[in-house]
Amino acid sequence: MSFVVIYDANVLYGNTLRDLLIRLAMTGRLQAKWTSRILDEMQRNLAVNRPDIPEEKLGKLRLLMNSAVRDCLVEGYEPLIEGLKLPDPDDRHVLAAAIKVGAQVIVTSNLRDFPSEHLAPWEIEAKSPDDFVLDQIDLDGRVVWACVQQIADSRVNPPEAVDDVLDTLEKAGLVESVAALRAG
Structure with missing residues (x-):
């Protein structure tokens, strides 16, 4: 299931x-x-x-x-x-x-x-959302990191780096998740 x-x-x-x-x-x-x-x-x-x-x-x-x-x-x-x-x-x-x-x-x-x-x-x-994403990081942080990288890669006008995406997610309330991704 x-x-x-x-x-x-x-x-x-x-x-x-x-x-x-x-x-x-x-x-x-x-x-x-x-x-x-x-x-x-x-x-x-x-x-x-x-x-x-x-x-x-x-x-x-x-x-x-x-x-x-x-x-x-x-x-x-x-x-x-x-x-x-x-x-x-x-x-x-x-x-x-x-x-x-x-x-x-x-x-x-x-x-x-x-x-x-x-x-x-x-x-x-x-x-x-923070606890949910944190659970996903605990399961496999590489998958979540890859998703964040894909978001950064898709942002071309204006271009964004992974740090820009993480900053935006942090402002959206994903404080612990972003901390875990940055530490990972």
């Missing part, structure tokens, strides 16, 4: 963190999942906070994400939503999707919205 994770909208919002999480999924070491509703939330927040990004570019981002990670879209989870309890009822769709696909982890920046007592019955754990 593969390791299945749900990426919440808030971890898919920032460009560099999203890029890293998708590249980790593309390695085949884990199966990343999300729903159209999660992508709607990400896209809606980007449209509000980044009006400089044209709507068609946001649509293209969504298509690229869905084509980059095989079998990423979760469907048919909606009937589970009503029976779930979370501090914020608007987050129940994320838990429902995780239950539907048998995910072990929900990667989210809003840990307080996914308390362990509500996730435990389904053997699901909520992890911050």
